[in-house]
Each structure stands twice: as structure tokens, then as C-alpha cells.
Amino acid sequence: MKAKTYHEWFIRHQEELDAALAAAGEGPGAALSAEVVRYSHLRNYILSGEGKPEILVACDDDGELSGCALRLIRDYFAEHPDVNMVYGDEDQISEDVHVSPWFKADWSPDTFLSTFYFGNIFALRTTALALINPGKRTAQEFESESRILEDAVEEQEARRTEPDTALRSWIYGKLCLKIAQADGGYSKRRADRMDRMPVGHIPEILFHATQKPENWDADLIRDSLTGRYSRESATTRLISIVIPSKDNPEVLERCVRSLMEYSSVPYELIVVDNGSSDGNRARVQALIDEINAGDLSATYIYKKMPFNMARMNNMGAAVANGEMLLFLHDDVVIQKSGWLSHLSEKAKLPYVGAVGMKLLYPSSNVIQHAGIMSVTDGPVYKLQYRRNDETWYYGFNKGVRNVLALSGACIMVRRDVFGEVGGFDEEHFPDCYTNVDFCYRVFEKGYYNVCRNNMYLFYYDPVSKENLETLELREKNRPVELEALRTLHPMLDGRDPFYHKYLIQDGSEPRFLPGLELP
Numbered sequence: 001m002k003a004k005t006y007h008e009w010f011i012r013h014q015e016e017l018d019a020a021l022a023a024a025g026e027g028p029g030a031a032l033s034a035e036v037v038r039y040s041h042l043r044n045y046i047l048s049g050e051g052k053p054e055i056l057v058a059c060d061d062d063g064e065l066s067g068c069a070l071r072l073i074r075d076y077f078a079e080h081p082d083v084n085m086v087y088g089d090e091d092q093i094s095e096d097v098h099v100s101p102w103f104k105a106d107w108s109p110d111t112f113l114s115t116f117y118f119g120n121i122f123a124l125r126t127t128a129l130a131l132i133n134p135g136k137r138t139a140q141e142f143e144s145e146s147r148i149l150e151d152a153v154e155e156q157e158a159r160r161t162e163p164d165t166a167l168r169s170w171i172y173g174k175l176c177l178k179i180a181q182a183d184g185g186y187s188k189r190r191a192d193r194m195d196r197m198p199v200g201h202i203p204e205i206l207f208h209a210t211q212k213p214e215n216w217d218a219d220l221i222r223d224s225l226t227g228r229y230s231r232e233s234a235t236t237r238l239i240s241i242v243i244p245s246k247d248n249p250e251v252l253e254r255c256v257r258s259l260m261e262y263s264s265v266p267y268e269l270i271v272v273d274n275g276s277s278d279g280n281r282a283r284v285q286a287l288i289d290e291i292n293a294g295d296l297s298a299t300y301i302y303k304k305m306p307f308n309m310a311r312m313n314n315m316g317a318a319v320a321n322g323e324m325l326l327f328l329h330d331d332v333v334i335q336k337s338g339w340l341s342h343l344s345e346k347a348k349l350p351y352v353g354a355v356g357m358k359l360l361y362p363s364s365n366v367i368q369h370a371g372i373m374s375v376t377d378g379p380v381y382k383l384q385y386r387r388n389d390e391t392w393y394y395g396f397n398k399g400v401r402n403v404l405a406l407s408g409a410c411i412m413v414r415r416d417v418f419g420e421v422g423g424f425d426e427e428h429f430p431d432c433y434t435n436v437d438f439c440y441r442v443f444e445k446g447y448y449n450v451c452r453n454n455m456y457l458f459y460y461d462p463v464s465k466e467n468l469e470t471l472e473l474r475e476k477n478r479p480v481e482l483e484a485l486r487t488l489h490p491m492l493d494g495r496d497p498f499y500h501k502y503l504i505q506d507g508s509e510p511r512f513l514p515g516l517e518l519p
Contacts, residue, residue: 003516010091010098010205012518014066017204021071029074034123036065039163043170052126058171060120061163063093063209072202073123084128085179085199087118088206089500090213100212101205101514102394103500105402107197109186109351110450111498114399116172116216121207124179131182132175165220173221188351189446195491203501215395237323237344239267239412242316244309245330247276249283251460256287258334260296265341267326268297270316275304307473309408309434310424317418324348325418329409331460333362339455343412346400346450353447354413354439356406358388358397359459365389368459370396371403371451372436373499374492377507378482379405379436382499384510388456393512396453403451404443404496408435409459413442421445428484431474440489 003009021027033053037045038061046056055077059065069088076086092100104117111117163171180186184198241259245252256269269291271284281302291298301315313327324344339357347355359369370383383392391398421441429437439449486493494505504513 001518003518006091006101006514006516007098009514009516009518010101014068014205016519017068021068027071027075027078029071029076029078032074032077034070034074036070039167039171042175043167046129046175052129054126055123056126056129057123058121059207060209062211063090063120063207065121066204066206066208068204069121069206072204072206076200076202077123077125080196080200083198083200084183085122085124085176086202087122087200088202089204089502090120090207090209091205092212093208093210098208101502102213103203103502103514104201105500106201106497107180107185107199108402108498109180109448110346110400110402112177112180112185113221114218114401114454115395116168116176116218116220117394118176119207119213119215120209122176128179128183132178168216169220172216177221186349186351197497213394218399237266237348238321239265239324239326239340239344240270240317240320240322241267241326241328242270242272242313242320243328243330244272244274244312244316245276245284246274246307247280248330249276249280249287252284252330253287255328255330255332255334256291259328260291262334262337263340264337265344267340268299268321270299270301270320272312272316273300273302274307274312276302306430308426308430310426310429313434314423314426317415317423320415323415324412325415326410326412327408329459332359332409333458333460335458336455339457342452342455343410346452347412347414351448352450353417353442353445354406354411354449356410356412356449356451358451358453358456359407359409360388360456362458362460367397369407369409370453371401371498372405372407372439374404374494374496375499375507376494376505378485379433380507380510381407382510382512386510396512399454401451401453401498402448403498404449404492405436405439406449406451407459410457411435411438417442417445417447428488429481430477431481432478433481433485437485437488440485440492443492444489 003012032055034055034057035053036057036059039058040061042058055074057070057073073086077083087104089104090102091098102119105111180199189198243252243255252271271288273281273284276284285300288298288300299319301319317325324347326343343355343357346352358367360366361368365388367383367386367388369381372379373382383397386392388397421438424434425437443449502515504515
């Protein structure tokens, strides 16, 4: 049964949640002391040097906590003693009607560097404040007295539209980011807690804003970003680009020419061909010879065999010399410089696994890929066929995002991570879910996969007769591979830490919409 509107869903869902909490009796966090502090007062409160409760709940000035928020927050901290910071979901209440739900992903370190998706509600253990204020210095010791007095005047004016830039920057970069870093939010997840995130997320509406919730832009913590482009750093790492291709010499050459035009960091090219005709093989060889006659290095691997994307990728990786491996489809075209450097600048980070990029259909503003999510129907491309000049679901198509899986058309990964997961699975996923299985295994090893939706490549559909025949064969094998995917990754079957359980699970719907399912 489905609700007709989000408001109807929320009221029914909240009634069920309240009843469940009442039936459970006193929660495990009932003994924890807690205090709610509004954003405008947060910095002064933390730096005041006064005694603090065990839990500090921070929220926006305009709006109110949900009735169950404090109970859920206390209980979460009691049940997760190793977590120091937690955030929740939110919506807008307008004329007593609940609208604009913001169902958030679980902890997403790279998304956090792109935008403050904690939004209007987060909480922390006050013991964690020592991470940003060592020695429990008072406000006057920590900041200038004149600045503290200015803040006090602002509070007394009791006049607020949005927190000013300085306050936002402090909350975002000096408080939340520092605690997240100290708690392992920017490290590979521990082997004994693969299903747990270092920063907590309560997947329930904890706050009702008076205006539609909005992200805070990452410019507020620009000096604190990690994984940003560095020309000096990029020029020290060789990137091995593996391109599987068969009987597509024109398409392959278009891809390679665009790559050569818009790539300025060191790379080598490896083309893997599973059996082009003699004429097409000669054309590819001529392209490879031309590249080798210049300043670049190119390798051509030719072996007649049935189509197996996983095997072709592994064959290319086996002869690669680079620290970074980039698996690229031959029907991708680059039209902007810097793309390769930005991929590698994320992939180099120790906590990052696979890195991909937003793909647009050729000569258009239409999205082909902005990240793959796992829903009840299986892996789906969210935002496919949506216009990229629009902003979708709190800027999902505009920033850098952590996602569970990426399109196989563009995946970069460090060589050591590739070896750690054993490369691509040739036996179970030769056709359809090669990339998804690979990304799942990378995530299960404790890494975070990243999609750079702040940049894009153009993706062309295969056009040759031979490729169309291959696609038909691949589609016949899709149900078998989907079943294998579910069997080998049961914890990720219909469950995605970066796609909320209350969002729609219908694989045919590319938008981020509330599921509205009622018990």
C-alpha cells in the first residue's frame, strides 16, 4: 500500500515509529544527558568553557526537532559507543504540511567534501570536542575577544535569515570535518566493522525546517579539501588506460584522439581486442604504431575469444605499468581537459577505491550515468535520461559523490586496490555486471567509491553490427549474472548505504523520489 503524498506517508510512518518506541519502553540512551543548541549560538556555546552535557544536539535556528529526535539520538549513541557524531534526515513543514523530504546517504566522505549534507541537524558527544579544542581552552584563549563580542551582539539581536559565512565555515570545516577526520571518516573502514560507518546516520526525519533544506557549498572549507587537483602530484603517477575494443576502429580512434588532445599527465594506452576482422585489426595496429612513433606508449593485445569484458580488462591490467589503472570504453569521448588528473587525484587517496565520472549522451545535456544504486529490482542508473542543466535531489548531479557502483565505461582504481580485490570476475560476470561486482568488492574491502559528477565525458551507444549482436547476447545472460550478483553480495542486494531505504525502489524510476510505502 502506498501513500498518495509525502505528508500522508510521514504522518502514518511517524505514528508507527512512536508506537514502536513506546512499546519498547525506556531506551538504552535514557540516562544520557543532552542539550539542544541552535546553529547561531553553537560556536559560542562550545567555546564558552562551561560544563557540557554528554550529548550536544545542533540544529538550525528556523525549524523544530521531530518529537522522537532526542530519543533516537540518545539511543543511537548508547548503542554505538565508538561513534562520536551522528546526523539525521529532515524535511520542510509549510502550513502544517510536510514536504521536501531529504533522505540522506550514510556517511559519505567525498560527498561531505563537496557539500555539507548534514544540513540542519547533527549531534555529537561532547567528549569529542577535545578533538577541536585540545586542553579545553576557553573562547577568549581560542579566538580574539573582539570576535567573541561580535558574535554575542549578533545573538542578542535575535535576527537571523541564514548563518553567516564565517559561522557556516566554522561549523562545517572546524567542527564537523575535524571530528570526522579524527574518527576515521577519511580512512579505509576497519575489517571488523565493514557494515558500520565511522560517522553515524539515523535514517529517520529528525528535523522539520521552515524552508526547503539546502546544502552548504564546499567553498566554505576550500582550504581543508583533500583530493584536489595538483599538477605537480598528477605528473608523478603513470596512468595505464585499458580500452577493450572489437571491430570498432572509427569509434576507437575517435576515443583515442580525444584522449590525446585533452590529457596532459603521463599515461600509457593499452587496447585489448577479442577478435576484430583482419581489415579492422590492421587499422587499429596502424593507430597504435602512430602513437608509438610519437612521445606516448601504446600496446595492442589481440586474441580471438568470446566476448568477456572482465577478461579483457584483466588482460590489459596484466601488462600495465602504471600506478593507476583506468578502464575506459571505446565509445567514450573526452571534450574537456583536466579529466584524467581529477580522476587520479581522488583515486590516489588511501580511503578511496574506484573512481568514475558523470557521463552525458553525445552533444547533449542528458545524463547517461551519475552513479549506480542498488534497489530491490537490482542495480540501476539513477538520473539516467534526466537533463544535466537541472539540479536533481539536493545537487546530486553537480558535486562529487560517494556511490556504491560505477559505469564500466570509466573506472579508475589504484593498482594495489585492483590486486587486493583480485581484479574483475571473469567466471561470474563476463557480460553485464562486470563493473558492479568489481565496485561491490572494492566497497566490501572497506574503500569508498567515488563518482565525479562535477565533471563529465560523452558516452556514445555502440553502433556497429558486431556490437549490436554482442549486446543481444549480453542481454540474454543478464538474469543469470543478476542472480550471481545477489548470491555473491547478499548484504548489498537491495541495500545501498548511499541510497536511502525510504527512497523509491522501482528500478524504472530514475529520479530520487520518496517511496511512500506504508506498513
